[in-house]
Amino acid sequence: MEEKQKTFKPLDPLLHSELRLAVMSILIGVDEADFVYIKSQTGATAGNLSVQIDKLSAAWYIEVEKTFRGKKTCTICRITDKGRNAFAEYVETLKQYLQIPKG
Amino acid sequence: MEEKQKTFKPLDPLLHSELRLAVMSILIGVDEADFVYIKSQTGATAGNLSVQIDKLSAAWYIEVEKTFRGKKTCTICRITDKGRNAFAEYVETLKQYLQIPKG
């Protein structure tokens, strides 16, 4: 009978990270974006970005394609349906914490 | 001449924490709340809550008053103006990440 009175839904820990959230925020608005572009938009270091992209990719929130632009390697990222849904749910959950009405 | 193109404002690390944010979210809506109430609303363990309240208090985002309710100790928390401002700014900053229009 332990009524826990849980008012706050837990926040998806994969998205509750400044850099990963910024990456998702970028990807949700475009068809695709490459590593260099994301790096410039977020101001992140390459190492940090590499790690965080790996994590999002391991969870299938994004998919990563390695190709070439001319002779240079190019890492292209796209958000997946799973990622889109997770992002949307994260936003709704967070609204509760931020006192923003749902919708 | 290194144009960094910083699109994303940094998120206040003190507020970008699930439990601390929940605590602030509670306190912003009430005059005051005690430890036991906050614990029940958040579902946090006492240890975790104690630590996070200390951090918010050390930054003067909240103020903590230790009194008695009858013979039992009672830890009362209130948000400060500094905390209120920090929370408001955090919300506005986060809206950018979440693609929610300002306001």
Added chain:
DNA sequence: ATAATTTGGTTTATAACATAAACCGCTTTA
């Protein structure tokens, strides 16, 4: 040619953080 620099990343070492477990003093109950 080849040495030095830059580009586009990955790997790894470390610092910061969140969390639970263990603990403590006081109070209530058995």
Added chain:
DNA sequence: TAAAGCGGTTTATGTTATAAACCAAATTAT
């Protein structure tokens, strides 16, 4: 008066974020 419960705090540990170090390929300078 022993045992259990309440209201917390302290500390130990696992997780996470982050930067530093590194690497291969490409470009630029000598």
